[in-house]
Amino acid sequence: MRLTNVCVGYGIKTIVKDINLDFEKGKIYGIIGKNGTGKTTLMKAMMGLKEVQSGFVEKENTIGALIEEPGLLKDRTGYDNLKIKAMMEEIDYGEIKELLKLVGLENAAKRKVKSYSLGMRQRLGIAMAIIGKPEVLILDEPINGLDPEGIKDIRNLFISLREKYNMCIIISSHILEELEKVCDKFIFMNEGRVISVKSKEELREDLVNCTIIKINKEDGIDKVMKKLNVKKYSVEKNVIKLYGEDIEICDVIEQLVKDKYKVSEAYKSRLNCEEYFFKMIR
Numbered sequence: 001m002r003l004t005n006v007c008v009g010y011g012i013k014t015i016v017k018d019i020n021l022d023f024e025k026g027k028i029y030g031i032i033g034k035n036g037t038g039k040t041t042l043m044k045a046m047m048g049l050k051e052v053q054s055g056f057v058e059k060e061n062t063i064g065a066l067i068e069e070p071g072l073l074k075d076r077t078g079y080d081n082l083k084i085k086a087m088m089e090e091i092d093y094g095e096i097k098e099l100l101k102l103v104g105l106e107n108a109a110k111r112k113v114k115s116y117s118l119g120m121r122q123r124l125g126i127a128m129a130i131i132g133k134p135e136v137l138i139l140d141e142p143i144n145g146l147d148p149e150g151i152k153d154i155r156n157l158f159i160s161l162r163e164k165y166n167m168c169i170i171i172s173s174h175i176l177e178e179l180e181k182v183c184d185k186f187i188f189m190n191e192g193r194v195i196s197v198k199s200k201e202e203l204r205e206d207l208v209n210c211t212i213i214k215i216n217k218e219d220g221i222d223k224v225m226k227k228l229n230v231k232k233y234s235v236e237k238n239v240i241k242l243y244g245e246d247i248e249i250c251d252v253i254e255q256l257v258k259d260k261y262k263v264s265e266a267y268k269s270r271l272n273c274e275e276y277f278f279k280m281i282r
Contacts, residue, residue, distance in 0.1 A: 001022075001023040001046065001057070001058065001059055001060075001061055001063075001136055001168070002021070002022050002023070002056075002057075002058040003019050003020060003021045003022075003046070003055070003056070003057055003058075004020055004055055004056045004058070005018055005019070005020060005054065005055035005056070006018070006019040006020075006042075006045060006052050006054075006055035006056070006057060007019075007052065007053045007054045007055055008038075008041050008042065008044075008045045008050055008051075008052050008053060009041075009053055014053060014192070015038045015041045015192050016038040016041050016042045016045065016192045016193075017192045017193050018055075018193065019042060019055070019193075019194055020194070021187065021194065021197070023136065023168050023170060024168060025061075025135060025166050025167070025168050026162060026166045026167070026168065027162075027168055027169075027184045027185060028158055028159075028162055028168075028169045028171065028182055028183045028184050028185075029168070029169070029170045029171065029183060029184070029185050029186075029187060030171050030172075030173065030179035030180075030182075030183035030185070030186045030187065031043075031170065031171065031172040031173075031187045031189060032172075032173070032174075032176055032179060032186060032187065032188050032189065032273070032277055033172075033188065033189035033190060034174075034190070035174065037189050037190055037191060037192060038189060038191075038192040039140070039172040039189060040067065040068070040140050040172070042189075043065070043067060043138050043140050043170070043172060044067065045057060046059075046063075046138060046170070047063055047065050047067070047138060049067075059136075061134070061135035061136045061168070062132065062133075062134040062135050062136070063134050063135075063136045063137075063138060064129035064130050064131070064132070064134035064136070064137045064138070065129055065137070065138040065139070065140075066122075066125045066126055066128075066129045066138070066139050066140065066142060067138070067140045068140055068141070069125075070121060070122065070124065070125025070126075070128065070129075071125075072113045072121060072124060072125065072128075073113065074112065074113045074114040075112060075113075075114060076112065076113060077109065077110050077111060077112055077113070078100065078105050078108055078109050078110075078111065078113060078116070078120075078124050079096060079100070079109040079110060081113060081124060081128065082096045082099060082100070082124075082127060082128060082131065083096060085128045085131050086131055089131055089132055091131055091132050095131065095132075095133075097109075099127045099130065099131065100127065102127070102157070102160060102161075102164070103123040103124065103126060103127045103157055104123060104153060104157070105120060105123055105124060105127065108120060117150070118145055118146060118150065119146050119147070119149070119150030119153060119154070122142055122143070122146065122150070122154060123153065123154065123157065125142075126139070126142065126154075126157065130161065130165075130167075133165055133167075134167070135167065135168060136167070136168045136169075136170065137161065137167055137168070137169045137170070138170045139169065139170070139171045139172070140172050141172060141173055141174070142154055142171060142173070143155075143173060143175055143178055144173070144174075144175070151175070151178055155178060155181060155182050158171070158182050159182060171183070176272070176273035176274045176277060177272060177273055177274070179273065180203070180273045183200065184199065184200055185197060185198065185199055185200070186198045186199075186200075186203055188277060188280060190280075190281045195280060195281070196280060203273075203276070206271075206276060207270050207271045207272070207273070207276055208268070208270050208271075209243070209268075209271075210241055210242065210243055210268065210269045210270065210271045210275075211241070211242040211249055211252075211266070211267070211268055211269070212239060212240070212241055212265070212266065212267055212268070212269045213239070213240040213242070213249070213252060213253070213256070213263060213265070213266045214238060214239050214240075214263070214264045214265040214266070215238050215239075215240065215256060215261045215262065215263055215264070216238065216261060216262040216264070217238060217261065218235045218236075218237075218238050218240075220259070221235045221240060222235075223259075224255055224256060224259055224261075227255060228247060228251065228252060228255055230242060230247060230252070232279055234279075240252075241269075241275075243271070243275075243276075243279040249266055252266075253266060
């Protein structure tokens with residue numbers, strides 16, 4: 001799948017702007033952004049549910065999707081839900097048992113969906129999305145609201161789908177730490193635009209690039225950073241964090257001492273995904 005200069009909106013308002021992305025088979029992509037930044041709108045355009053204002057979405061692959069909550073018949077069994085979807089897609093029912101086993105619902109197949117937990121419903125929704133073994137799977141916030149065990153189950157399911165079917169999986173989520181564990185590439189969005197695309201290796205390298213300086217007070221630190229021309233930083237509870245700045249730590253310490261600050265510690269540390277994202281949009 002390829003997106004070229006894609007713009008999408010509602011009426012005259014453009015929500016998603018100038019998106020250029022390539023998606024490959026056998027890769028898991030994470031789309032990261034704040035609520036309202038255009039992730040769901042972009043995914044709907046990729047599926048053909050939302051008309052693009054300009055640009056092109058090239059879709060040579062079959063697509064399965066789960067956007068928002070799965071549309072399940074709660075008074076029917078898990079098996080029945082899959083059977084109805086298979087009937088609509090004109091797909092052999094023989095695939096249903098394989099899918100139920102793959103998503104870990106083989107022992108709950110004959111239970112009514114209204115008795116399922118949230119995590120079980122999400123797994124059933126994913127099973128419905130992959131009926132017919134699509135080459136691309138698009139999932140909008142698939143782990144939202146799940147407990148840690150449910151998140152782990154869904155994460156393992158993504159890896160199984162990639163390995164078993166060589167599927168391209170595109171996931172949006174605000175649970176950034178979970179995306180870090182499963183994705184091959186990370187697409188960072190802000191205000192409707194893609195601001196960065198990172199491979200797993202590039203992201204891990206960037207996450208290491210944080211300098212921590214502990215001081216005795218934080219009043220006036222903005223003035224110190226301005227003197228040093230440091231723009232990407234944060235200060236909280238007498239701790240300064242410098243994000244990837246091309247500046248020697250000894251220069252920062254020297255300036256702090258000149259301005260009557262006491263430095264107790266200074267070292268390199270690892271950012272988490274959330275800190276990294278907010279550093280980029282600062």
